[in-house]
Amino acid sequence: MVNNPKYVEPAEDGTIRLLGIETSCDETAAAIVEDGKNILSNVVASQIDIHAQYGGVFPEVASRQHVIAIYPILEQALQQAHITLDDVDGIAVTQGPGLSGSLVVGLNTAKGIALANRLPLIGVNHLEAHIYSAWLDSDDKAIDREPEFPLIALIVSGGHTELILMTGHLTYQRLGSTLDDAAGEAFDKVARLLGLEYPGGPSIQQAAEIGNDRAFNFPRSWLDDSWDFSFSGLKTAVLREVRRLEKTDLPLPVNDIAASFQAAVVDVLITKTLKAAEEYQAKDLLVAGGVSANKSLRQRFLDSSEIPVHIPPLFLCTDNAAMIAGAGYFRYCAGQRDQLDIDAFPNWPVSELA
Ligand code: KG4
Ligand code: ZN
Numbered sequence: 001m002v003n004n005p006k007y008v009e010p011a012e013d014g015t016i017r018l019l020g021i022e023t024s025c026d027e028t029a030a031a032i033v034e035d036g037k038n039i040l041s042n043v044v045a046s047q048i049d050i051h052a053q054y055g056g057v058f059p060e061v062a063s064r065q066h067v068i069a070i071y072p073i074l075e076q077a078l079q080q081a082h083i084t085l086d087d088v089d090g091i092a093v094t095q096g097p098g099l100s101g102s103l104v105v106g107l108n109t110a111k112g113i114a115l116a117n118r119l120p121l122i123g124v125n126h127l128e129a130h131i132y133s134a135w136l137d138s139d140d141k142a143i144d145r146e147p148e149f150p151l152i153a154l155i156v157s158g159g160h161t162e163l164i165l166m167t168g169h170l171t172y173q174r175l176g177s178t179l180d181d182a183a184g185e186a187f188d189k190v191a192r193l194l195g196l197e198y199p200g201g202p203s204i205q206q207a208a209e210i211g212n213d214r215a216f217n218f219p220r221s222w223l224d225d226s227w228d229f230s231f232s233g234l235k236t237a238v239l240r241e242v243r244r245l246e247k248t249d250l251p252l253p254v255n256d257i258a259a260s261f262q263a264a265v266v267d268v269l270i271t272k273t274l275k276a277a278e279e280y281q282a283k284d285l286l287v288a289g290g291v292s293a294n295k296s297l298r299q300r301f302l303d304s305s306e307i308p309v310h311i312p313p314l315f316l317c318t319d320n321a322a323m324i325a326g327a328g329y330f331r332y333c334a335g336q337r338d339q340l341d342i343d344a345f346p347n348w349p350v351s352e353l354a
Contacts, residue, residue: 011089016332019077019088019113020325021070023106024098024126025158026050026057028069029321030077032088036329037137040081042315042322045069052198056188063101070109077321085117092328095123096345097159103344111340121338122328126319127162127350128170130155130288132327133317134310142302147310148283154273155350156297157289158184158199161229162350163272165280169330174351175276176227183265183291186231190238190261194254204258205294211259216241218264227276234264266297270304277307285309293317 011017015034022029026047032040047065051057078084093110096103107123114121134147152175155162161178181189184201191200196207218237221230238261245252277285285305291297293314301309316323 011087016089016329017083017087018090018092018122018325018328018332019074019085020321020323020328021074021091021093021106021110022126022129022319022321022324023066023070023102024094024096025102025319026062026065027319028066028073029319029324030070030074031321031325032077032081032083033136033322033325033329036132036135036326039136039138039322040083041077042320043073043076043080044320045073048199055192055198057099059099059101062099063105066102066105070105074109085113085119088117088119090120090122090328090332092122092124092325092331094126094129094324095342096125096348098126098344098346100344100346103346107342107344115340120332121340121342122331122336123338123342124324124327124331125348125350125353126324127155127157127160128172128353129323129327130157131164131166131286132330133288133312133320133323134286136312136316136322136326138313138316140313142311142313143308147286150280150282151284151286152273152277152280152282153286153288154269155289156183156269156287156291158182158188160289161231161269163227163229163276164350165276165282166286170334170353172350172353174349176229176272177349178229178231179223180230180232181235183229183231183269184289186235186265187291189235190258193239193242194252194257196254196258199290201291201294204262205296207255207258208262208296211253211255211257213259213263215253215256216260218260220264220268222268222271227272229268229272231265234261262294262296266294266300269297270300273301274305277305282307287311288317290318
């Protein structure tokens, strides 16, 4: 075990410059970010085309693709930022949650760089990183100021649906999460049922654009007073409808089903999030994760919330390493420095963050 990395003086101008590395699922990504907000570079190599033929992420293939892609992606991230590793103050890397074989590739790469360059290593929770994507600067940011606390954060990704109360930086109270499928997972599964391409979110969104969202009255799971979510009943209802329609001679109304399904997911996500914001007197709302790229979800949040809604620009909604370096900065400032023997946490809920 190697102890304490060297103490790193921040850059002369006082900025902290972190290299972020993300390999939790099917994107190999590296980025350089200053002070948790200024993105100097943000390089993402997506494996979507490779996994699309399997209709979902094939974990073994994903790990091996990360091994192939990680080094060139790192080089590009440094080149695009016009810096070398000598100009970096630390390495932030996704430690979990995610696919274990994929996480290990990023984690070991980060450890190697940290060891060779005697740089601090910071293990980052991927969900926390989605939250901190809201602090990153970009020209097309919905609101041109940082989120204010207390805030309600809704994280909607391929693996998670989390409703979180944040009363300060790095301070989370998990109010609810999904009892079965994650929101993104529901999009992916329903897309497959409808014969649409992986990943399902963008395919459903596109199909829904010319569909009637009232054509089918799919169920909304409100789960009474709980802040939890459930999407498996909705998925089953879509399945039943598809099977019923397949028995007729008529063509499957894919666009109407997609639109009606999307409306059901968006209804539940928005209603519960706005209710939580009211109950906890939140100053701001924050929506993040791959599903926050959804046009209808974004528009309805902006139209129906009385408080400001922070939603990252599209390129920061889906997995990227800028958000890892972003969250890493706040952890760095809190004094987090990890040892070189840290392990991957494939299941690492936000509620367990110290
Ligand atoms: O955050 P993310 O890139 O990876 C995980 O951490 O899981 O989220 C991926 C998920 C996938 O389920 C994908 O179908 C969904 O985000 N997604 C969308 C859209 N774009 C991506 N869902 C709905 N509408 C979209 N436009
Ligand atoms: Zn993600």
